[in-house]
Amino acid sequence: MINGISINYYLLLSAVLFIIGAVGVMARRNSIIIFMCIELMLNAVNLLLVAFSTLHGDASGQVFVFFIMAVAAAEVAVGLAILSMIYRNVKSIDTDLLSNLKN
Amino acid sequence: MKGLLIISGLGVLAMLAEIFRFKKLLLPIVLLGIVAAYAFNFMEWNNGFVISYFNNMIAFDKMGIAFSGIIIATAFFWFILANDYFEDETNVVDHFALVLFALVGALMLTSFKNMTTLFLGVEIMSIPLYVLAASQKKDLKSNEAGFKYLIMGSFASAFLLFGIALIYGSTGSFDIMEIRQHISAHTAELPTFFYVGVVMMLVAMCFKVSAAPFHFWAPDVYQGSPTLITALMSTIVKTAAFAAFMRLFMIGFAGVSELWTGILAVIIAISLVVANFSAAMQSNVKRMLAYSSISHAGFMLMVILANIRSNISVDAILYYSLAYSIGSIAAFGIVYNVTKGGDESFDAFNGLAKRNPGMALCMTVAMLSLAGIPVTSGFFAKYFVFTAMIGTSYKWLLILAVLTSAVGAYYYLKVIIAMYFKPQQNTEPVIVERSQVMVITLTSAIVIAIGVVPGIVAEMFRF
C-alpha cells in the first residue's frame, strides 16, 4: 500500500512537524500550548520511527513508539500537575511570569 | 543488576510506608537497602564484559558497576544528609519514592545497552526530578525551577528521540553494539541524516550534563530547587548523565569520533569560559555552584574527548565523578545548613569560621577540592584531566582549561574569604544536626583521603 513513497518524504514531513513544534515552544508564552508543541515534536519522532520501521521491515521501531507514548503520557501528567500548581500560586500560566530566576 | 532491582523494590516499598505506617523506620530500611544494593552491585564485579541482561537491553559491566557504585554511595550519604529535610516535609514517603525512582533511572543510565533503555533511563531519572525540583509548592522559585526543568528537559528529550530515530533509520537497530558494528562495517555508506542524528543526540546529552550552550536551565533550576534536591542534581544526576554520555559516544559512536570530537571541543571551550566567567559574577552560592558544575562538566567532557583520541582508560572520569560527587555532597550539606534562613548569598557565609569552625573547615576542604588544590581529591581529578588532555592535539583547550581553572579558584575562594574574613552580622552559631555533621565530616575526610591515596580509587577502576 505504501509502495512508491520515498523515505525522504517522511523524513521531510517529520522534520517539518518537529520544527513547527519547536517553533511553538520557542515562540509561545502559554505554557499549555508549549506542552502541546512538545507533544507535536514527539509525534514527529513517532512518525519517523514508524516510517523507518516500515523501511527496515523491523517491528522494534514501532515498539519504541509505545515507549515514547508512555513517556509522553507520564510527562504530560507531571507537567500538567506542575502547571496547575503554578496556576494555583500565580493565577496564570504565562511563561513570562516564570522568569524570575536569571543571570 | 541486582542493585537496580533492590533500589526499584525500595522505591515501591517506600510507597507502602504510608499505608503500613512504618514511616519512622523508612530511613533505616532505605539505608540498609542501599548498602545491600551497593554490595550486590559489586558482587557482579568479576563478571566482566560479557554479562548482559534482557537481550542486551542492559549490561552491568565493570564500567557500569563502577559508576553505579559512585551513584549508590553518593545516594547513601545523600539520604543521611536529607534526614532532617524529610522530617520537615509532609510528603516524606513520596519524596523517598521519587528519589529512589530517580536512582533507578540513574543506574539504568550507567549500564544501558540499548537506545530504549537509554531513553527510559533518562526519563525515569528526570521525571521524579521535575517533581522534586518543584516540590516546594508555595515557593514560586521552586515552581519555576520545576517548570523550566520540565520544559527544557522534554524539549531536549525530543531532540534525543529525533536523534535516536535518525540513527535507527540509518542503522536499523537500537542496540548500541549493533550500531557500533554497523558503523564500522558501513562507514562510507552512512546517510547524512545519521550524522545529524549523532549531532542531535550529542546536543541532548550535552543538555543533560549541562554543557554550554545547552546549559541555560542549570543555574535557574539549581537555584530554584530546594538545596538538597540541587545536591542530588549536581551529584547523582550528573554522574549518571556522564556515564551515559561515555557509553553512548565512546562505545556506540566511537567509529565516527571525527565527527563529534571537534564539536565537543568547541562545546567544552564554551562551557569553560561561560561557566567560570559567569560563576565569578554570582552572588548566590547555589547559583555559583551551578556554574561551577557546568565548568566541571566541561572538565569531564575533556576526558571523554581525550580518551577517544588517545585511548587511555576511563578511570579519569570515574575518579572525577567520585571526587566531584563527594565534594559536592559536603558542600551542599553545608550550604543547606547555612542557607536555612533563606539568605543564599555569599554573605550568609560571613563569619562561619566563628559560628561553626568545623563546618567552615569542611567547606574549605570542599571548596579547595572543587578548585583542584592538592591534596584534595579535586586536584587528582584535575590532574587526570590534564594528563588525558596533554596527549591530544587539543593543546589550546588545555591552556584554556588552565586559565579558567585559575578563574575558578577566584569564586571558590570567595566562599572561604567570606567564612574566615568577612565580619558576621549574625553571630549565632550554626547548629547542624549530628547525622549531618557526620556525613559532612565523613565526605570531607573522603575528599582528603582519596586525594592522599588516589590509588585506592583510581586503581580499582582500572580496566
Place this chain on the structure above:
Amino acid sequence: MLGYTITQWIFGILSFLAIMFALMVVFSRNPVNSVLYLVMTFFCIAGHYLLMNAQFLAIVHIVVYAGAIMVLFLFVIMLMNLNHDTEPKSKWLPKTIAIIAGGMMLFVLVGSLKGTEQLNLSSYGASQIGTVKNLGKVLFSEFLFPFEIASILLLAAMVGAIMIGKREIK
C-alpha cells in the same frame, strides 16, 4: 491521476493537512482551538500509520493521544478556565527570532537530508510487522525489560503528579 498514484495522493493530502493543523496549533490564540487542531494533527498522523500498515499503532495512537492525553489537556484548560484569549499580545521580537531560528533549523535539516539515497518504502513485510501479534511478541520478548521498567516510570509519574497535585494540608 496527474501521474501520481493514489498512495501518493493520500500521502500528499495527509501530509498537507498534518502540517496545516500543526501550524494552526502553534498559531491559534485560543488554547482550546489548539487542542482541537492538535487532535486533528494526530488523526492525520494516524492516517500515515495506516498508510504504512501499522494498524495497531494507529489505533493505540488515537486512543492514547486523542483519547487520553488531549482530554487531559482539555480538562486542565477547563479547570483553569482558560477558555478564552488569555495570552496577551506577545512581543514581536521573540516571535520573529523564534521563527527565524525555526527556519534556519529547517534549512539546515533539509540541507543535510538532501542528497540522501532514494530509499522507497515497500509494503513487503510491512504488512506483517504492524499486527498485534507480532508487536506483542517483540514487546514481550526483546523489549521485556523496558516494558517492565516503564512501570517504574509510570509509577514515578503518578506519585509525582499526586504529590504535586494534592493541596497542602495546613
Place this chain on the structure above:
Amino acid sequence: MLTALLIGFPLIASLLVFFIKGNASRNIALGASVIQFAISLAAFFMYRHNPDNAILSFNHTWVQSLGINFAVSLDGISMLLVLLTTFLVPLIILSSFKNEYENPHSFYGLILLMQMALIGVFVANDGFLFYVFWELALIPIYFICLLWGGENRGKITFKFFVYTLLGSLFMLVGLIYLYNHTGGITGVKSWMVNDLYEAGRSLDLKQQSAVFWMIFIAFAIKMPIFPFHTWQPDTYVNAPTQGTMLLSGIMLKMGTFGVIKWLLPVVPLGLEAWGGTAITLSVIGIVYASCIAIVQKDYKRLIAYSSIAHVGLISAGILTATQQGVQGAVMQMLAHGVNVVGLFLIADILLRHTGTREIDKLGGIRGMNGNFAVLFLIVLLGAVALPLTNGFIGEFLLINGVYQYSAWMAAFAGLSVILGAVYMLRSYQGIMLGERKDNNMAFGPLATTDKAVLIIICVVIIAFGVYPKPLNDLAEEGVKQILMNLK
C-alpha cells in the same frame, strides 16, 4: 627515613598545636620547631659524613599505576634549604612572641604545616610529590595572610593565591607533559626526577621551549621575577610579619630551588634557547625593583622591592647554568633567607615601638637604642652584601656567573650593588639617624625575644660570611651534580 621524619614531624606537631588552646600552643610550636632544627642538624652531619647514607632517603610507592612515588631524599642543595627552613622557623615563631594573635593555636599550627610543605618541596624526588607539596605550601600561608593580615588582606591574598595558582597550573601541565614522555625504553612511566630529566632531554627544541616556559612561569611568579611580581609587595606589606617572613625567607626559595632542580636539568635545549630572555627579565627586575625601592616610603614595602631585586640576581645566576652562578644562587638563597627575616623583624619592631613604618616619620632611633642600631646595621650590611657578611659570597659568585654569560649583563646586574647601597642606607639614615622626631620619642629597649632573634641572625650573618665552608661545600657538591645532568 630521616627525611620522611623531617616532613612528618612538623605535620604531627602542627596537628598537636591545633588542638591546644591559648598561648601554650606557641611554646609547643617553638619547642617542636627547635626539635625539628635538631633533627635537620643531625641530618646535616650525617649527610656531611656520608651523603649516600640510606637513612637520608625514603622511597615508597604512592600510586603505582601512575608511577607516583613518595620519594624523598637529600642532596647538597636541598640539605641546605632544609637547614634554612628549620633554622628560620623557630626564629619566626620566636619573633612572634611579642605579637598577640587571635587563635594562636591555628596560627602556629599553620606555620608548622607550612614548614612541612616547604621541606617537602625541597626534599621531593618525585615530580608529582614536588607539585603536591608546592601547592600545599600555598594553603597555610594563604590562611595566615587572610586571617591575621592587615587592612586589605582579603583582596590582596586573593590576588596572591590566584596568581600563584595560575602559575602552578601551568607547571603542572609542563610536568605532566614530561611525565608522558617518560618510559621511553621500559614503557613504564614514572615521576621520578631522573626519569623526568631523561624525558625532558629526549624532547626536541620546540617541545623543550614550551616546557621551559610552562614551568618557568610558575617559578617566576613565585620568586617573583619581573614582570610577574606585582602581587608580591602588596602581599608582603599586608601579611602579618611572620607570614611575610615565611613568604620571603623560605617560600621565595621554592621558586629558585625549583629552577635549579626542576627546570635546568630538564630542558637543556629550552634553556639554551630561552635562558637569555629569562635572564634579561631577571636583570631588568634587579634594576627596576632597586629603583622602585629607592622611592618607597613604607619600610616593609621597601624591603619587599629589595627582595625582588635580590631574587632577580639569584634567578639570573641560576639561569646561566654555570657552577659559580648556580652555587652563588644557592648561597645567596641562604643568605637572603636569613637577612630578609631579620629585616622584616626590624620592620615589625619599628611598628611595634613607634606605631609606624613610614620612613619619613621615623628618625633618631639610634640615639635612643644603640644596640638596636648596631644589630640593624649588621643585618643591613648583610643585605647590601658587604664582604665578610653572608650576602657577599653569594653575590660575588652570582655576578661571576652572570659575567660568564654576558659581561654587559653582569655590569647591569651589578648596579644592584650600588642601588642596594643607595636605598638601604637612605632608609637606615631616615629611620635610625638624624634627630629624633616627635612620634617616636620613646623607643625603649628591645624585648628579649626580639633581641635574641636579631642577635642569632647577626651572628649567622657574620659567621657564614667569614667561614662559609660547611655550607659552601654542600652547595658546591650539589650544584656540580645538577650541572652534570645538564651535559
Place this chain on the structure above:
Amino acid sequence: MIKLIALVPLFPLIGFLINGFFGKKLSKSLSGIIASVSILASFVLSVLIFVELQGSAQKSHIIEAFSWINSGTLHIPFEFLVDPLSSLFLLIITGIGFLIHVYSIGYMHDDEGFSRFFTYLNLFVFFMLLLVLGNNYLIMFVGWEGVGLCSYLLIGFWFKNTAYNNAARKAFVMNRIGDLGFLLGIILIFVTFGSISFNEVFDKAGTVGTSVITAIALLLFIGAMGKSAQIPLYTWLPDAMAGPTPVSALIHAATMVTAGIYMVTRSNIFYSISDVASEVVAITGVVTALFAATIGLLQNDIKKILAYSTVSQLGLMFLGLGVGAYSSAVFHVTTHAFFKALLFLGAGSVIHAMGGEQDIRKMGGLSNHIKITFWTMFIGTIAISGIPPFSGFFSKDEILAHTYEHSPVLWFLGMVTSMLTVFYMCRMLFLTFYGKFRGTHEQEHHLHESPKSMTIPLMVLALLAAAGGLLGLPEFLHLPNWMHHNLESVIKRPDPMTMDHDKELILMGLAVLAAGTVWFFAHMMYRVNKVLPAAKEEQLKPWQKLIYNKYWVDEIYDAVIRKPLDFLSDIFYKFMDIAMIDGIVNGVGSAVKGVGSVVRLAQQGSIGFYVISMVLGVVFIVLLTFLIK
C-alpha cells in the same frame, strides 16, 4: 715571625671586639688604651716582620689561614701575602695608625661616643690590613669594602647631623660605584686566568691578549678611582671631612685613600702591558691633580683645603703610576702619609684650640698661642711644597722626573699642580698662623695648646715628614734609593729611568725654583700685603666663584644623576609598576568580571530564549559540521 702574620690584623680585631662589646662599660682611658695597644702590638709585629723580610732571601711569603670560597675551578683561600710592598704598607698603617690612635685619645676626650670611635677605628685598621695583606683580589676586596664601611661609619660618626650622614652615605655609594668596577675586574681576571691569586695571575699575565689586559686594568682602575677619589668619583672625599679630624688624617689622607695606589702597584704588570690603561691612569691622575689643586686655592675650611690637597696629591701619585714609576708612587704614598697625617692632625689641633672652628677666615695669628702645632705644621707645609731636603721633595721629584721622560706635557701640568700646591698650602698656613686673630673674643681667650697625647704624635710625624726622604734618595746622585730596591721584586716589568743626570738635575732645580717663587709670592700676598679671603661669596670675581663653588660638580651630579634617578624610580613605581604592570594584572581580573557580566546577560530567565539558543546551537553545529565542510 712571618708565620704569625695573621696576628697583625687580629690584634686590631680583638681591640675592636673588646671595645665593641664592652666599650660602654669601660672607662674612657681604658678603652682608648686598649685600642691603641692593639695597634701598637700590630705595629711591633709589623716591624719585626719587616726586619725579617729584609733579611730573608725569599721576598714573598704566602700564609693561608683557611679555605674560604670554593666553586668549581674557583678557589679562594683566605690567605695572606707578605712581601716588600705589603710589609711597607703594614708599617705605614700600623705606625701612623698608632700615632693617630694616641692623638685621638686626646682629641676625642670629651665625646660621648668615645669608645664607639675607637671601635670603628680599630675595625678600620683591621680591614685596611686585610686589604694590603690579602694574597688574592677577593681578600683585597674584602678589606676594600670593609674600609669603605668604616669610612662610612666614621664620617657619619656624629649621626645626629643630617649633613654628616649625607656625606657618609655619599662616600659609601661613590665608593660602591668604584667597587662594582673592581668586582667586575676581579671576575674578568678569574674568567681570563682561572684564578685570582696574585702570583698565579701575574705569572700568566703575559700569555693573554692585550685587549683583555686593558679591560682588566681599566676595571680595576675604576675601583681605584672610587677609593682614591679620582675624577669623576672624587667629590665624596671633601665631604668626608665631616668626620672627626683624626679620621680624616688616618682614613682620608694617610691610608685608605691610598688603597687605589696600592692596588695599581700590586697589579703593575697589567698596566705595564697595557699602554692604553696606563695612559688613562696618567691622564686621570694629572687632570685630577690639577683640578683639585685649583679648587684648593679658594677654600676657606681648613680641612677642605687639606682634602683637596689630598685629592690633588693622589692624582699626582696616579700620574706616577701611569708613567710606570710604581716605586716612586709608593714612595710618595709613604711621604704623603707622613706629612698629610701631620697636617690633618695639626689642623685638628688648631680646631681643638679654636673650639671647633674650621674657617680660616676666622683664624690668624695662632702661631703665638699654639707653638708646637705651628712648628709641626710648618714642617708639614714645607714637606708638601717640595722644598729640599724635606720628604715631599724627593718623592714628588721622582714622579715628575719619570713623567717628563714619558711626556713633557704631563710634566708641565704636574709642575703647575705642585706650584698651586705650594700656593694654597702657604695661604692656609699664613692665614691661620700669622696676622691678627679674626675670631671672637671668647675664642681668643680660649686658645690653648693641645694635650701631650696630641702633640707627641705631631712631633713624631713632623720628624718623619722631615726625614722621610731618606727612604728614596735620588739615584743619580749615587745615593741609595732604598724604596726602589725594596720594591724591585714587586715591580714585574720595571721601567728604568734612562734620562741623563744633567737633565734630571735641571728639572729638580726648576721644581725647587718654582716652589720657592710661589712661596715668595704667597708670602708677599698674605704676610706682606695681608690679603684676606672674601667674607662673602658675592665679593668674588666670576672665575673665583667658579672655583669657590668647586666648579659646581656636586650640583651637576645632582642634576644629572641623582635627580633623574629619583625621577626614573618614581616613574617606575607610579607609572610602570602600579599603573601598568599591576594594572594589567588587575585588568585581567576586571576583564573576567566584565566578560562574566556580559555572559550572564544571556541568562535571561525566559524559557523561550533558552530554547531558541538551544536550537541555534544545533543549527550552528550542523552548519559547521556539514555545510561548511
